[in-house]
Amino acid sequence: MSDGPFAGEPTDTREKIMHATFRALRKHGYAGLSIQRIADEADLSKSSFYHFYDGKDDLLLSFMEFMLGQFGAGFxxxxxxxxxxxxxxxxxxxxxxxxxxxxxxxxxxxxxxxxxxxxxxxxxxxxxxxxxxxxxxxxxxxxxxxxxxxxxxxxxxxxxxxxxxxxxxxxxxxxxxxxxxxxxxxxxxxxxxxxxxxxxxxxxxxxxxxxxxxxxxxxxxxxxxx
Known part of the structure; x- marks a missing residue:
């Protein structure tokens, strides 16, 4: 499967995490989502996520904004x-x-x-x-x-x-x-x-x-x- 709606490779760690969150949600759904599973998708350590986000909900709010840029492209x-x-x-x-x-x-x-x-x-x-x-x-x-x-x-x-x-x-x-x-x-x-x-x-x-x-x-x- 493709890497979702994203154009090109991620340009920094935050964008890499957003791509990984998308893949993890696609595989596991919200109920099965965890920081560890996202970290596995991103090939990053779990601890590195906490340099950027306070927890799962904070990460998902950021992901939501990121996806809005894709979902609302041109709107x-x-x-x-x-x-x-x-x-x-x-x-x-x-x-x-x-x-x-x-x-x-x-x-x-x-x-x-x-x-x-x-x-x-x-x-x-x-x-x-x-x-x-x-x-x-x-x-x-x-x-x-x-x-x-x-x-x-x-x-x-x-x-x-x-x-x-x-x-x-x-x-x-x-x-x-x-x-x-x-x-x-x-x-x-x-x-x-x-x-x-x-x-x-x-x-x-x-x-x-x-x-x-x-x-x-x-x-x-x-x-x-x-």
Whole structure:
């Protein structure tokens, strides 16, 4: 198996630990994860981990931030000056992700100034979201995880709300409550991520229904979905 969604070899010890954490989560899941198993994957001594992290949860919070850079690759970028195109690309990036070559190609072609050659979305391999989902699930009982993921969802929501507001300002979208619309879209997208890692899901069906929502709920009169 590949070393997950990472572009190239780790450049320092911290990044080496992040790669090792990913592999350990993929092999053992959260329940079977331990500092020793991560150390074995990283080929480092267990004691060396405590130079960087206070314990397992501290390490996983750092891992979560690292994975967000992979999971959210490209999110927040303005892909198009047309808010309709921009919204649809963002939703596809959330629901299907760079694992879908159609999404990768559309994002790479749309980002102003181009996407760096070593960006994860250019790698052509699947972006495994399972380890990210494993860590996120700890928010059920761990307040620090819950607080951080609330912030992450808020950032996704803010991006989508901003796109919808641009569409309203340009007359492409009808006047709606942007925060409520964004809340629903993030909820659907995150549900697709979780289901995609825990069940067999037809993402094309989800995206088709999201397009229908955009068409019937958001588009201003006279604007058509291409």
């Amino acid at each position: 927040g970028t303005r892909f198009s000056d047309d808010p309709l195109t921009d919204l649809r690309l963002h939703l596809r990036l959330l629901v299907a992700g760079p694992a879908d070559e159609r999404v990768s190609e559309a994002v790479v072609e749309s980002v102003p100034g181009g996407v760096p050659a070593d960006a994860p979305i250019r790698q052509g391999g699947p972006l495994e979201r399972g380890p990210f989902v494993e860590v996120r699930a700890q928010g059920v009982s761990e307040p620090r995880f819950r607080e951080r993921f609330t912030e992450i969802d808020g950032a996704f929501r803010e991006t989508l709300a901003g796109i919808v507001q641009r569409g309203i300002d340009q007359g492409r979208f009808r006047a709606v409550d942007t925060e409520q619309v964004a809340e629903l879209l993030v909820t659907i997208a995150m549900g697709a991520v979780f289901r995609g890692e825990t069940a067999t899901v037809d993402r094309d069906v989800i995206l088709a229904e999201l397009d229908a929502y955009v068409e019937h709920r958001l588009l201003a009169e006279g604007v058509e979905l291409e």
